[in-house]
Amino acid sequence: MSDDLAASADLTTGGDRTPASASVVDRLLGWADDRLGIAKGSELLDKIFPDHWSFLLGEIALYSFVVLVLTGIYLTLYFVPSTKDVIYHGPYLPLKGKAVSEAYASTLKISFQVRSGLVIRQMHHWAADVFVGSIAVHMMRIFFTGAFRKPREINWLVGVTLLMLAIVNGFLGYSLPYDLVSGAGLRIMYSIVLSIPLVGSYLAFFLFGGSFPGNGVIEPQMFIMHVLILPLVIIALIAVHLGLLVKQKHTQFPGHGATEDNVVGSPLYPVFLAKTLGLFLIVTGILWALGGLVQINPIWQFGPYRPYKVTYAVQPDWYMGWLDGALRIMPSWEATFLGHTIPLEVLLPAVVFPGLTFTLFYAWPFIEAKFTGDRASHNLADLPRHRPKRTAVGAAGVALYFMLFAASSTDVMANFFKVPLNTVLWTFRITVIAVPVAVGLLTYQICRELSAIPVSREPKRPVVILRTEEGGYVMEETPIRPGDGPGEIAPVAVPTRVGIE
Amino acid sequence: MTEVTETTEATVVTGNSNDPHLQPASVHPKRTEKVVAAFIVLAAAGFATYGATYWQGGSAQLQGASLGIGLVLLGIALAAWGKYLLPRGPFMEARHPMRSSDEERARMANAVIERGRLVMHRRGFLGKLLAAAGAIMGIVVAFPVIRSLGPLPKKSLDSTDWLPGSYLVTAQGLRVKASDVEVGGIVTVFPVGHVGNAMDQTVLIHASAVPFTTMPGRESWTPEGYVAYSKVCTHLGCPVGLYQHQTQQLLCPCHQSVFNILDGAEPQFGPAPRPLPQLPLYIDTAGYLRSQSGYDQPVGPGFWERS
Ligand code: HEM
Ligand code: FES
Numbered sequence: 001m002s003d004d005l006a007a008s009a010d011l012t013t014g015g016d017r018t019p020a021s022a023s024v025v026d027r028l029l030g031w032a033d034d035r036l037g038i039a040k041g042s043e044l045l046d047k048i049f050p051d052h053w054s055f056l057l058g059e060i061a062l063y064s065f066v067v068l069v070l071t072g073i074y075l076t077l078y079f080v081p082s083t084k085d086v087i088y089h090g091p092y093l094p095l096k097g098k099a100v101s102e103a104y105a106s107t108l109k110i111s112f113q114v115r116s117g118l119v120i121r122q123m124h125h126w127a128a129d130v131f132v133g134s135i136a137v138h139m140m141r142i143f144f145t146g147a148f149r150k151p152r153e154i155n156w157l158v159g160v161t162l163l164m165l166a167i168v169n170g171f172l173g174y175s176l177p178y179d180l181v182s183g184a185g186l187r188i189m190y191s192i193v194l195s196i197p198l199v200g201s202y203l204a205f206f207l208f209g210g211s212f213p214g215n216g217v218i219e220p221q222m223f224i225m226h227v228l229i230l231p232l233v234i235i236a237l238i239a240v241h242l243g244l245l246v247k248q249k250h251t252q253f254p255g256h257g258a259t260e261d262n263v264v265g266s267p268l269y270p271v272f273l274a275k276t277l278g279l280f281l282i283v284t285g286i287l288w289a290l291g292g293l294v295q296i297n298p299i300w301q302f303g304p305y306r307p308y309k310v311t312y313a314v315q316p317d318w319y320m321g322w323l324d325g326a327l328r329i330m331p332s333w334e335a336t337f338l339g340h341t342i343p344l345e346v347l348l349p350a351v352v353f354p355g356l357t358f359t360l361f362y363a364w365p366f367i368e369a370k371f372t373g374d375r376a377s378h379n380l381a382d383l384p385r386h387r388p389k390r391t392a393v394g395a396a397g398v399a400l401y402f403m404l405f406a407a408s409s410t411d412v413m414a415n416f417f418k419v420p421l422n423t424v425l426w427t428f429r430i431t432v433i434a435v436p437v438a439v440g441l442l443t444y445q446i447c448r449e450l451s452a453i454p455v456s457r458e459p460k461r462p463v464v465i466l467r468t469e470e471g472g473y474v475m476e477e478t479p480i481r482p483g484d485g486p487g488e489i490a491p492v493a494v495p496t497r498v499g500i501e
Numbered sequence: 502m503t504e505v506t507e508t509t510e511a512t513v514v515t516g517n518s519n520d521p522h523l524q525p526a527s528v529h530p531k532r533t534e535k536v537v538a539a540f541i542v543l544a545a546a547g548f549a550t551y552g553a554t555y556w557q558g559g560s561a562q563l564q565g566a567s568l569g570i571g572l573v574l575l576g577i578a579l580a581a582w583g584k585y586l587l588p589r590g591p592f593m594e595a596r597h598p599m600r601s602s603d604e605e606r607a608r609m610a611n612a613v614i615e616r617g618r619l620v621m622h623r624r625g626f627l628g629k630l631l632a633a634a635g636a637i638m639g640i641v642v643a644f645p646v647i648r649s650l651g652p653l654p655k656k657s658l659d660s661t662d663w664l665p666g667s668y669l670v671t672a673q674g675l676r677v678k679a680s681d682v683e684v685g686g687i688v689t690v691f692p693v694g695h696v697g698n699a700m701d702q703t704v705l706i707h708a709s710a711v712p713f714t715t716m717p718g719r720e721s722w723t724p725e726g727y728v729a730y731s732k733v734c735t736h737l738g739c740p741v742g743l744y745q746h747q748t749q750q751l752l753c754p755c756h757q758s759v760f761n762i763l764d765g766a767e768p769q770f771g772p773a774p775r776p777l778p779q780l781p782l783y784i785d786t787a788g789y790l791r792s793q794s795g796y797d798q799p800v801g802p803g804f805w806e807r808s
Contacts, residue, residue: 043594046592046594047594048592048593048594051591115555115558116555116561116564118561119561119564119565122561151599184739184755187699187737187738187739188737188738188739188755190738191736191737191738191801191802192737194802194803194804195802195803195804196805197805198805199805200804200805201654201658201804201805201806202653202654204654204804205651205652205653205654206647206648206650206651207650207651208651209650209651209652210651210652210657211654211657211658211699211700212699212700212738213699214651215651217650217651247599248599249594249596256591257591257593258593260596261595261596262593262594262595262596263593263594263596264590264591264592264593265590265591265592265593266583266590266591266592267590267592270583270587271583271584271587271588271590272583273583274579274580274582274583274584274587275579275580275583275584277576277579278575278576278577278578278579278580278581278582278583279576279580280576281572281573281575281576281579282572282573282576282577282580283576284572284576285568285569285570285571285572285573285574285575285576286569286573287569288565288568288569288572289565289566289568289569289570289573290565290569291561291565291569292561292562292563292564292565292566292568292569293561293562293565293566293569306672306697307697307698307699307702307740308672308689308697308699308702308732308740308742309740309742310739310740310742310743310754310755311754312743312754324756327736327737327756327772328756328757328771328772329772330772331772332736332758332768332771332772332773332774333774334774334775334803339808340805340806340807340808341803341804341805341806341807341808342803342805343774343802343803343804345736345772345773345774346736346737346772346802346803377598377599377600379596410757411754411757421757421759421770422770425757425770425771489521489522489591491590491591491592491593492520492522492591492592492593493514493592493593493594494514494592494594495514495515495516495520495523496514496515497514497515497516498515498516498518498523498588
């Protein structure tokens with residue numbers, strides 16, 4: 001009863017913390033707190049973000065995803081997910097009067113008839129490439145600094161899933177316009193599914209609604225996957241990813257007063273917020289500028305998809321390149337088994353290899369813990385040089401995927417260097433194994449030598465050397481000045497009030 | 502350095518304005534402020550330029566440059582504001598281990614295990630029934646999700662629409678006559694009535710002026726030096742569209758498989774595992790090219806049921 005009275009008193013006075021004279025912001029905060037108790041969570045404003053540059057990579061991924069969602073919604077206003085043929089009547093003359101799919105025609109419309117449409121479509125495509133790229137580099141940072149170790153294994157698993165979904169959604173989006181190049185990509189995907197033993201032909205028929213190119217169901221299905229289902233899953237996983245980050249807090253490099261039991265850096269509000277909003281605008285601005293200035297995926301040059309037509313130098317988006325390269329350099333090893341065909345030349349590079357890749361990514365934190373026997377929680381990041389074995393494995397892995405990616409342009413290289421395709425092919429078959437091994441060994445050696453050199457992480461402050469009247473010398477440290485670098489002063493808790501009077 | 506005021510609920514820490522942590526990182530804040538101001542003004546100019554460009558229906562390049570530069574400049578201004586003009590710190594917060602106390606863990610474990618036992622106690626049989634029902638549900642739910650998607654393959658991958666006597670027609674629907682293609686020429690053809698079909702697509706090549714034999718047993722398949730192969734690559738099904746007359750090779754642009762058309766399209770290079778199936782041809786009395794029969798094997802990439 002008395003509680004009720006107090007509550008109604010709150011209502012009439014606007015709450016005891018918010019006298020009528022309080023500022024508008026204070027009153028609004030009070031209004032929300034009366035109903036939601038938000039003040040109890042206000043330490044979140046003090047959440048510390050380490051200042052190291054490598055922590056930006058994940059943010060870049062996040063912001064390119066925001067751009068993907070915003071530009072993607074814009075594209076859905078005009079895009080028609082249908083492979084039904086229509087006669088093209090738009091302003092692009094070379095195709096005038098020709099039969100093209102509705103999907104292709106609507107992508108042309110976005111490009112040529114919707115104002116700013118081309119910029120936004122190209123921005124969407126650039127954002128996809130940057131999104132997957134920044135996830136990959138972000139993941140390398142986590143790997144090489146050991147940030148995946150206990151207690152953060154769950155967030156590593158979430159991250160690997162996000163990488164996979166980003167690649168899948170990128171492929172789906174790339175396939176939507178149904179131009180000659182992306183249609184060939186779908187053709188290849190159909191055949192890869194077909195190659196799976198036992199269930200392949202069933203899966204392929206279910207997905208495509210029959211023998212390739214199927215009855216057209218794939219287009220609307222890919223569309224709904226691309227614009228609704230996978231984005232929702234990705235959004236949910238990003239929420240989990242960031243929620244775990246808040247709960248477990250960032251890792252940080254040792255030094256500058258950083259220990260296992262604290263986090264040193266800038267507080268969320270206002271310092272980090274200003275910097276990260278700035279980064280958001282910079283990422284958006286660069287993507288917008290790329291969308292306007294740098295042509296990407298000019299589907300009108302490729303023409304509409306026809307299953308019997310083909311263009312030269314068929315290449316997928318960069319993040320599919322490692323699979324394409326693996327398919328190219330794989331020997332033609334088709335096997336038969338009890339009267340059944342097992343297309344190993346497809347199965348191994350396009351199904352087993354990516355399967356193993358992601359299994360290894362998922363399992364890495366647990367594999368490493370098993371090898372090192374290290375079950376402790378870690379909040380301080382490793383310097384890569386101090387973990388020669390992990391760093392060597394990581395560098396070899398990066399080299400492997402890079403070599404496979406390079407192998408996806410065997411034909412371009414053969415033309416460019418004027419060497420027979422066969423030579424290029426065999427060079428890649430050898431180097432794809434040899435280069436990672438060499439890179440791994442070299443990295444291991446370099447790390448061992450680097451880590452033998454002691455480094456002090458504390459920068460030296462300038463000193464003044466004075467001569468005394470007696471002729472002796474004394475050394476005096478200079479006083480701390482702004483700009484001396486944060487290493488000079490011990491970190492303190494964020495003051496609640498800063499007292500600017 | 503800082504003074505701590507204990508209140509009843511929350512700790513309020515008031516910073517001292519002489520505290521170096523609260524100084525801006527910039528050595529010359531006034532100068533930095535001017536630079537930030539200039540960036541904001543330029544950003545606004547970029548936005549205005551974009552507005553004008555859009556209004557005038559200007560090029561994508563101009564739109565990209567104006568708004569893009571505007572956004573980047575504004576972003577730099579904000580980031581610089583945060584990095585150089587706000588308190589430079591370093592600040593820190595304490596970290597608490599994730600692990601709960603032993604008592605809390607014991608309490609959780611007890612609650613879960615004890616109450617769990619309550620459910621299953623002397624009801625193991627019910628539990629098994631539940632699991633069985635769940636399994637059945639799981640399986641049948643997959644039916645509408647997966648099986649409804651498409652038809653069953655049945656035998657449809659084993660054959661194409663080529664029949665004995667099918668006319669060869671081009672993508673434009675024209676029947677091909679033996680006099681239509683010069684030596685060294687190549688046309689994509691389909692069985693009449695199936696123009697554009699992905700599985701039926703076939704390359705017809707006038708490889709030489711005289712008949713030749715691609716393989717023993719196929720002596721009659723190449724009338725007047727015409728030869729026809731499935732256009733579906735045996736690797737991953739791309740159209741094998743690039744023909745080089747000098748080397749008598751067909752090249753697949755997807756992963757560079759190369760087939761020799763003189764010896765039954767045996768793959769010479771690249772990942773394709775099998776020759777392209779050959780279509781037996783004849784020339785009818787009216788001079789039209791026609792197929793003696795369909796392909797003698799499934800066309801295209803490998804799959805489990807292919808024998
Ligand atoms: C993980 C996030 C995403 C990635 C990696 C991605 C990637 C792509 C790519 C590469 C394309 C081809 C663009 C081109 O034609 O050059 C595309 C097309 C498209 N995307 Fe996305 N996208 C994502 C999220 C979204 C979202 C959230 C939406 C809508 C809500 C969306 C809507 C569309 C539409 C309608 C198209 C077809 C129109 C066109 O191609 O111009 N996308 N996407
Ligand atoms: S599809 Fe022809 S070589 Fe791969």
